[in-house]
Amino acid sequence: MNIKEFCEKYAINRLGTNCLKWDALDKRYGNKDLIAMWVADMEFKTPEVVIEAMKKRIEHGIFGYSFVPESYYNAFINWEKNEHNYEINKEWIRFTTGVVVALYWFVNAFTKPNDSVIIMTPVYYPFFNAVKDNGRKLVTSGLINTNGIYTIDFENFEKNIIENDVKLYIQCSPHNPAGRVWTEKELDTVLSICKKHNVLVVSDEIHQDIIIGNNKHLPAAIVSGGKYADNLITVTAPSKTFNLAGLLNSHVIISNEEIRAQYDAYAKTVNQTEVNIMGLTATEAAYTHGKEWLESLLDVIRHNYNNVKTRLNEKAPKIVITPLEGTYLAWLDLRAYMDPNDTKVFIQDKCNLAIDFGEWFSEDCKGFVRLNMATDPKYVEQAIDNIIKNINCL
Template sequence: MNIKEFCDKYSIDRLGTNSLKWDALDKRYGDKRLIAMWVADMEFKTPQAVIEAMKKRIEHGIFGYSYVPMSYYDAFINWEKNEHNYEVNKEWIRFSTGVVIALYWFVNAFTKPDDSVIIITPVYYPFHNAVKDNGRKLITSELINTDGVYTIDFDNFEKNIIENNVKLFIQCSPHNPVGRVWTEKELDKLLSICKKHNVLVVSDEIHQDIIVGKNIQFPAAIVSGGKYADNLITVTAPSKTFNLAGLLNSQIIISNEKIMAKYDAYAKTVNKTEVNIMGLTAAEAAYNHGKEWLNSLLDVIRYNYNYLKTNLNEKAPKIIITPLEGTYLAWLDLRGYVDPKDTKTFIQDKCRLAVDLGEIFSENCKGFVRLNMATDPKYVEMAVYNIIRNITLLENSEFEH
C-alpha cells in the first residue's frame, strides 16, 4: 500500500493510552503539550495479522504458564535466514524481556567489578548505564564526525582496548543514534580487533530490519563467512520492527557452547521469569506475516526523513543532518544556529518538540538532537515548520542586533 493508505489504516492517536511517549511528557519534560518525537516507538498500529493472532489468543481466555513452541522458532529462524542470510539454530536461542535487560545480564555474566567495557559513542544511553550501574569501568571510543558522516576510529578503538585491558565490547548495529549501517569491511575490522585482544562482543541488532539506505545490514555472526561467531553474542527483537516493545520479548543468540554454558549458568541466578505468551504470539505472527507492513513502514520513514532533510537544507542549511542508512532516528547538529547550552530551550520551549538531546548519547554531542521518524508525517511536518520558523526568528533577532 502507498504511504497515505498505510497512514490512514495504521496511524493512531496515542494520547490517553498510558503511552510513555505521549502521556508522560509532563513528568519527563515538564510540558504535556509538546510534540513527542523522542523514545523509539511508533504512532502506527502493529500489522493486522498480529492483532488478529492476539485476539484469537485472548478469546481462548487462559494466560497461564507457557513455553516457546516450535512454530515460534521456525518463524524467527526463517525471518533471519530470509531477511539477513543468517542461519540460526534453535539451540543457540535464549529469551529476555528486552535487549536492555540482556545487556545488564551480559555485563554481569562476562565481566567482574572494575573490569573495562568499551562502547562506541555517541550511542544509545542504556549502553552507558549497563556498564556504570554494574560497577564496571566505562571506556568510550568516539566516532569520527565528518560533516555529519560518521566513521569508526579504529586506531583509537584498539588503543583504548589495549590500555584499559577491555573485556567486553557492546556494539550497536545499525547504530543508534547516528543511523549508520556498517559495511562488512567495517565490521570485519572492528570484530578482528576484538578477537585479536580476546574481547567478547555483544552485538545489539535490534534495528536490523529498519534499513532505509543503500548499505546492506550484515549480522555480526555472518561477517567474513562467520569467522567471528565464536566470539559473539547477538541480541535482537521484533519490538522496533513491528512496534511491539511493550510485549517484552527479545532473542539472545549464542553459537559458542562455552559462552552459552557461562550465560546459562548466570541466567539461573537472575532470570526466573516465564515467557510472555502475548509477546510470543505477536512476534510469531509478525515474523510470519509482517513483511508487507514493514515495507510500507520503511516507505513512510524514508518519506519523513527526506521531507525533513529537503526542507531544512533549503530553509535552515546550517543544520547538519546525518545521512539515515538504518534505524528510524534522525540525527541533527543544530550548532550552526544555536549555542549548545541553549539547545533544550530552543528545541523544547520554542520549537515545542520533545526529543532526545545529544549529550545523553555522548558528552561530546551537546547541540545535537535525535528525532523519531517512525511517526505520522503530520508530526514531522509540524516539527520541520517549528524548527524553520524559530531559526528564522533567531536569525532576524541577531540581524536586528
C-alpha cells in the first residue's frame, strides 16, 4: 500500500494509553504538550496479522506457562535466512526480555569487575550504562565525523583495546544514532582486531530490518564467510521492526558451544522466568506474515527523512544532517546555528519538541539531536515547521 493508505490504516494517537513516549512527557521533559519524537518506537499499529494472532490467543482465555513451539523457531530462522542470508540453528537461540537486559547480562557473564569494555561513540546510551552500572571500566573509541558522515577510527579502536586490556566490545549494527549500515570491509576490520586481541564481540543488531539506504545489513556472524562467528554473540528483536517493544521478547544467538555454555550458566543465576506467551505469538505472526507491512513502513520512514533533509537543506542549510542508511533515527548537528548549551532551550522550549539530545550518546555531541522518523508524517511536518520558524529568528 502507498504511504497515505498505510498511515490511514495504521497511524494512531497514543495519548492516554500509558505510553512512555507521549504520556510521560511531563515527567521526562517537564512539558506534557511537546511533540514526542524521542524514544525509538512508533505511532503505527503493529501489522494486522499480528493483532489477529494475538486476538485468537486472547480468545482462548488461558495465559499460563508456555514453551517455544517449533513453528516459532521456523518463522524466526526463515526470516533471518531470507532477509539477511543468516543461517541459524535452533540450538543457538536463547531468549531475553530485551536487548538492553541482555547487554547487562553479557557484561556480567563474560567480564569481571574492573575489566574493560569498549564501545564506539556516539552510541545508544544504555551501552554506557550496562558497563558503568556493573562496575566495569568503560573505554570509548570515537567515530570519525566528516560533515555528518561517520566512519570507524580503526587505529584508535585497536590502540584503546591494547592499552586497556579490553575483554568485551559491544557493537551497534546498524548504528544508532550515526545511521550507518556498516560495510563488510568495515566489519571485517573491526572483528579481526577483536579476534587478534581475544576480545569477545556482542553485536546488537536490533535495527537489522530498518534499512533506508543502499547498504545491505550484514550480520556480524556471516562476515567474510563466517570466520568470526566463534568469537561473537548476536542480539536481535522484533521490537524495532514491528513495534513490539512492550511484549518483551528478544533473541540471543550464540553459535560457539563454549560461549553458549558460559552464557547459560550465568543466565541460570538471574533468569528463572518462562517465555512471554503474547510476545511469542506476536513475533511468530510478524516474521511469518509481516513483510508487506514492513515494506510500507520503510516507505514512510524514507518519506519522512527525505522531507526533513529537503526542507532543512533549503531553509536551514547549515544544519548538518547525517545520511540515514539504517535505523529510523535522524541525527542532526545544530551547532552552526547556536551555542551547544542553548540546544535544549531551542528544541524543547521554542520548537516544542521532545527529542533525544546528543550528549546522551556522547559528551562530545552536545548540540546534536536525534529525531524519530517512524511516526505519522504530520508530526515530522510540525517538527520541521517549528525548527525552520525558530532557527531563522536566531
